[in-house]
Amino acid sequence: MNDTFPCVGDDMYSLAERLFPINRSLTGDGVRQSLGILSELVTGLQVHEVPTGTSCFDWSVPKEWKIREGWIEDPNGDRIADFANCNLHVVGYSTPVDTVMGLDELQQHLYSLPEQPDAIPYVTSYYKERWGFCLTENQRRSLQPGNYRVRIDSELFDGSLTYGELKLAGDSEKEIFLSTYVCHPSMANNELSGPCVTIHLAKWLQAMTQRRYSYRIVFIPETIGSIVYLSRHHEAMRKNVVAGFNVSCVGDDRVYSYLPSRDGNTLSDRVAKHVLHHTDPDYCRYTFLDRGSDERQYCSPGIDLPVATVMRSKYGMYPEYHTSHDNLDVISPSGLQGAFNAIAECIRCIEQDCYPKSVMPCEPQLGRRGLYPDLSVKGGADSVREMMNMIAYCDGKKSLLEIAEIIDAPMSRLTTYVKKLVNASVIETQSEKF
Amino acid sequence: MNDTFPCVGDDMYSLAERLFPINRSLTGDGVRQSLGILSELVTGLQVHEVPTGTSCFDWSVPKEWKIREGWIEDPNGDRIADFANCNLHVVGYSTPVDTVMGLDELQQHLYSLPEQPDAIPYVTSYYKERWGFCLTENQRRSLQPGNYRVRIDSELFDGSLTYGELKLAGDSEKEIFLSTYVCHPSMANNELSGPCVTIHLAKWLQAMTQRRYSYRIVFIPETIGSIVYLSRHHEAMRKNVVAGFNVSCVGDDRVYSYLPSRDGNTLSDRVAKHVLHHTDPDYCRYTFLDRGSDERQYCSPGIDLPVATVMRSKYGMYPEYHTSHDNLDVISPSGLQGAFNAIAECIRCIEQDCYPKSVMPCEPQLGRRGLYPDLSVKGGADSVREMMNMIAYCDGKKSLLEIAEIIDAPMSRLTTYVKKLVNASVIETQSEKF
């Protein structure tokens, strides 16, 4: 594996720009169109369609939703809340409507945010048939009494739910799992950052000459998509997945965040905490009680996959979340690159983890191997101290990741020592405990 | 079981008023009289008599003590420290005396509290024969030189030690154990609060239509009484008792307190901490090193019962303790009711604890069962979040109490969710791990 990661911040940002205008929802052509664009970057991204009504655990695949237009015409004949201008204006999964009503009746179909008066909220109604419009609080306050024409040209029909899946074979059948979602309309951090970072991680992994683990990478609608996917694959996944990451909200520059798996101490959790500690010691730590994305399914009782989440600003915790303000200004090439690096480093730590063991009792004589200063001066040996600390714990029972935690050093640096010391026949390594 | 607890604060306080004047000691008619009054509230309270000299572990039952009168006549012929006015005036278990002596000699038989000059201390001498008087420091300082007549008309004789025992059968032979003491003369928080709360807990338990556990409830003299009781029943108790509470100092309004079992992590401890955390997060936490009541015996090596203590102001920690100031002004109906509720809630948590398990993998679809909001709005799902958090841990391996701890919610609320979700066939429960 490479020692540094590809610089793909600009590529990820451009990809987000291209995907931004598409109207994604739980189902429908927006998802298909987005997966089509993503599949340009890698080989072998499979697109699956699951018919409406298919049963999956306690759920079934919903109807497919299609919308052609949606707007309100005010008493002056001006169009407001026009879906053509912003796809957040229509409540997701709105049923069709074409009628005229007074302002009072209309109000019951309007959604706005009094505390964020210039933001259009994002609202959906997946499981109850209704229609509605979202608009800014300021716009709503300016509405005058009178007759309003409302029109949503939409359709709910037996179609299918669409998701993408990419599998990369590795030396082992054991898998690392990545999951991201494609189901929100025009929002940047809480939608597009996920697939943009994930497809570039996939591209990076696909370019590797050797992978220790196999990879399972999915692009799904949130919640129902993960339930559908698990209903088909949970047995194989429970058997093979050694670590997994839900890739969500990975685009802005403000902070790094970590949300644990339900177990809290899986390999994914330990490696995520390790990497974030060395990326930014002040990263935000959440608990599983703060969950809100597909870890809800992946970590549910009976599924119990080791899935943790490494984010930038977490969903629900930044002001632009689930509004029209979560636009391309919120994310940046460097924000995306930071998240890419953190998750790629998590993956690299897992790929390179091993059980190192000193070949001989007592400290090795590094001096005659050119690995130790030959003069003992006060304070002189500081530069090799970290390597000596690592060797002190190479007892064949502790993994390199555990050692990295004990001596508080980044695993990326320990990996370079391991290479040197294996070459010098001072330590040997195994993938299992000695 | 009921969802709310009976309002018995006034009843408990009245009972304390009635019991207050009686002169209780380790043995004797004061104990018998008190048990007689308590037995009016429940059916089946058995009174046992254990003869003086009966051997029990390292101890033997002491002589019975009877006192008819006790006073000092000062040089002016005025009676002071008269037992008839306050039964704390005579040192407990005083031998008889009727003589005249000078002030200097008398001083060696007097007890007072320099730092609490208007309080009569409570002093006993159970295991060495002596006599003495207790009086206020102020009174003592006013004594003039001269001849004092001292008279204690008491008797130490082969009689018996008296205790009360109530057993309530439940579905299981496994028992919950309650212990309180009846051996102090006129003191309120550190004596009468215990039997008053305990007898009302017994009445509440007796009125239940169904009990999962059996109950063993004892009213005993402290220390020697618990040793006597254990010497007769410890084998059955070690086999059956799943949880127990020593009921002591449960009458005032100032604070809630918790003293752990020796083990510190028994079911009693976990449930006591849970209930007190939700009753008053600032409750006083003691350690087993602060012990001072019958948990000393119940938790001793070789006995090891899971007995924890839930109190209001702990013995030894409030200024009126073991003095005449621990009177009926210290306790109150609301103080007694607060303790009643806390211990009753502990019992209810144990009765209702179970292992809940999600019927299906992944989150259940609560929406179609009317248990989840059908519109996804920013910040909208907060009201069902706690129930979803509970479900996320219903893996069949964690008890409801453990889940309550993880999600930091009162078990009483989780119990209502469990009922709903069992009815909706979303979870199932067992009394053991799945």
Place this chain on the structure above:
Amino acid sequence: MNDTFPCVGDDMYSLAERLFPINRSLTGDGVRQSLGILSELVTGLQVHEVPTGTSCFDWSVPKEWKIREGWIEDPNGDRIADFANCNLHVVGYSTPVDTVMGLDELQQHLYSLPEQPDAIPYVTSYYKERWGFCLTENQRRSLQPGNYRVRIDSELFDGSLTYGELKLAGDSEKEIFLSTYVCHPSMANNELSGPCVTIHLAKWLQAMTQRRYSYRIVFIPETIGSIVYLSRHHEAMRKNVVAGFNVSCVGDDRVYSYLPSRDGNTLSDRVAKHVLHHTDPDYCRYTFLDRGSDERQYCSPGIDLPVATVMRSKYGMYPEYHTSHDNLDVISPSGLQGAFNAIAECIRCIEQDCYPKSVMPCEPQLGRRGLYPDLSVKGGADSVREMMNMIAYCDGKKSLLEIAEIIDAPMSRLTTYVKKLVNASVIETQSEKF
């Protein structure tokens, strides 16, 4: 064993004065001479010689080093940096040299400490052949351009490495291990305090009429000496050593310090922390990452001995360390005695540790044995409380050391209670769990 320790502070200090001028190194006559002086204090100190070139794990015994004289003659013909004045002036293991050179060339062979301008540093070059001089920064700055004659009359030759070993038999084959080093020239805290305290501990142990454990006490050159010793004895030591202490930097008065074994929770660690907590609750706690002496070998993977270190000011952490300032002013009789007491107390705790068990269930009746006050007064029983706390944990499963930790009392005091209570047939003890 005695209840108090011998007052040997002055003896230890005098011994340090006597050993101070000797030029010790990894090998050579300085070590032999020092061991000769130490062997005057005890019977049976064996001196071993291990030939140059002997293989030991990853290392081999180095050549022996002998130095007769070493000095620089400045352009004025004045001798500076003369080994005869201070044996720190010549870099340890310097090869012979006798030549004239300019100041610029000389500078490359000089060592000084800019931040401590009046201290001569201590420098060695054990594993690369070179020569050099150490001097104060002030002296170095005063050197004028011109020709300097440098002369070191030394020799590196096939000889041997010398160490001392004392074995004391005890009732058990299980051993307590003490290790200290004799390999530094004239330095006091970081050299002589170690052998001076250790030989007096040996003398104290030898004088005991009965020892539960056997003792293995070694005086070795640091690092290579412990590696040599382990290569010969590690199998027996791994089988028998139950606790061990590296005795280093035990002479000054400033502070107490603790450095754990690699495991961190061995008997040595637990007892060291216990004793230091009761010696000075503010003692300095280091981690194994701060290690720097022979615990590096004793605790290395594949050796894993339970060796902890109890120090006064730790090597590397006090300003005089590894300079000419670490002289006899740094250490003191009281500093040495404090360390002696701490380590002796660690040993005594191990010797006296046991599993106490109450003979009967419930609390014993101490009153009738004269061990409990016979009058119950408010606050009266405080003086026996600690003993009662101990008894409360005498369940036959917890060692006296564990009980001392739980009730936060010094084990020396608990030992006196144990004696009383065993005599009173209240508890019994075993060396293993009941």
